[in-house]
Amino acid sequence: MTTEVYVEEIKNIINSIEDNIKLLNKEIYTLQGKQEDLLHVLENEKFNASDGYKLAKMIQELRAERRNKKNELQTLEILKNNLTNNMNKRITELFDMIFKVRESQIEAKRERIYKPRVLHTMNVKELILSM
Numbered sequence: 575m576t577t578e579v580y581v582e583e584i585k586n587i588i589n590s591i592e593d594n595i596k597l598l599n600k601e602i603y604t605l606q607g608k609q610e611d612l613l614h615v616l617e618n619e620k621f622n623a624s625d626g627y628k629l630a631k632m633i634q635e636l637r638a639e640r641r642n643k644k645n646e647l648q649t650l651e652i653l654k655n656n657l658t659n660n661m662n663k664r665i666t667e668l669f670d671m672i673f674k675v676r677e678s679q680i681e682a683k684r685e686r687i688y689k690p691r692v693l694h695t696m697n698v699k700e701l702i703l704s705m
Contacts, residue, residue, distance in 0.1 A: 577668075577672050578672075581665060581668065581669075584657075587657070588654065588657055588658060588661070591650055591653060591654045591657070592654060594650055595647060595650050595651060595654065598643050598646060598647040598650070599647065601643055602640060602643050602644060602647065605636055605639060605640040605643065606640065608636055609633065609636055609637070609640070612629060612632055612633050612636070613633070615629060616629060
């Protein structure tokens, strides 16, 4: 795999994290709306003890689900922030380093002199004649 592919994968991971953050925010917003609806039912409607317990249980489960999503959101935001802080600067520096390494590899290849180990010559015509 090339370095550029790794950089692209890092970008894809960050995009995936951002997509999940958006999704979690929407889900939390929906859960908050459900919670408000249930609280208004408690506030405005008359109900017996059994129904009151069921409403309380619904709110309890909804709050637990909301808390889990908020915890996941918090974790993803920390991860995203740590990955993206100065990311553009880091990626630019990374590509600069890659470019310099490749330039030095090209230069080294130009300067490299190969000495045959077994064959006595590297000249094509001489090799053909000697075989």
